[in-house]
């Protein structure tokens with residue numbers, strides 16, 4: 001991606017076993033890390049090495065996004081005079097109303113703004129759980145991949161890595177046909193298979209893009225579709241990650257118990273061959289047995305703290321899950337607030353509130369035991385597994401997706417490497433993210449993205465038209 005080999009000297013270079021201060025590394029012509037060293041490598045001329053004076057850390061992975069919902073930011077809250085009992089389900093009605101408005105151009109503008117904000121926040125790859133397939137009247141576009149192509153175009157404008165997760169959505173609930181307001185989401189299983197095939201061909205020309213599978217949930221997909229076509233498709237695409245919404249709401253668990261005789265996590269664990277390719281988005285109300293099953297199978301828990309908080313979903317017991325070996329990552333989901341530090345901070349603080357104690361995560365790996373570092377590293381690890389992109393660590397062979405955290409940001413002043421990620425997670429904002437490199441290319445420089453003004457102007461005009 002970068003076109004030529006680049007050599008860097010990081011003041012502090014994040015490594016799986018700690019830090020190198022300084023750390024030298026080289027990025028090859030394809031945008032992958034070629035070598036890492038503690039001292040100036042033999043044959044290098046210091047004059048040809050770019051200095052990165054800050055904390056250089058792997059880019060964060062955003063494992064779950066619905067980019068069009070960026071347009072709903074602050075516009076989906078109930079009023080004080082609301083006459084119904086407000087819940088996730090009444091919010092969903094407002095979201096559906098908005099989702100049926102954007103044209104392909106509008107959709108690309110909303111997604112570009114969301115992805116731009118992600119890149120500036122330090123997310124270097126995103127899993128877009130994409131279900132807006134059809135035109136507002138429910139008809140297929142002349143190119144059935146029209147809206148998917150817009151997701152790819154938006155990711156390219158922002159320069160972010162993309163795992164496109166085309167969603168299969170065939171019904172309103174267990175045993176219930178699709179509702180009219182879901183007309184943009186609905187695909188037949190055959191149309192879905194063609195779309196996935198088409199997207200694989202499309203992704204072949206994009207270095208930062210891979211394609212996964214996303215049966216929406218046990219609500220929106222029939223079990224025969226999961227055990228039949230989806231399982232067959234998954235077998236023919238061994239590199240594709242598979243994401244599904246699981247147990248975000250208690251009602252969803254109750255409906256599953258009533259309709260299938262099992263809780264959703266249990267049904268998936270008992271009837272499908274689950275493994276590290278699978279991510280359960282939310283998993284909020286999975287019980288202890290289901291969480292044990294997820295850990296044993298290597299399934300990632302896709303936690304979305306801001307959205308789960310905004311919708312009052314509930315609290316996933318992260319401490320117990322990690323102590324049992326569970327892997328997790330974070331998603332910005334509804335995208336109405338995009339900030340890595342805030343997402344991790346909320347995750348930790350909610351655990352502390354729920355337990356009325358100072359939550360500490362069981363440490364994993366040898367990078368350091370401070371909670372900020374553990375939260376950051378575990379989220380990167382789970383996100384990397386969830387998206388199946390070649391990222392997640394600044395070591396040879398991985399894609400050069402990294403951030404330079406600013407040591408002069410108020411949240412990081414006075415911190416050394418041991419506590420820098422505590423500074424970011426517990427007191428930082430995206431202002432601490434100074435530079436962002438994705439695929440070896442500098443996408444954000446000094447907090448700015450070269451396309452940010454153009455993307456925002458288009459977003460502003462789109463919002464003015466849609467709301």
Ligand SMILES: [Zn+2]
Nearest residue numbers: 066129281333
């Ligand atoms: Zn979602």
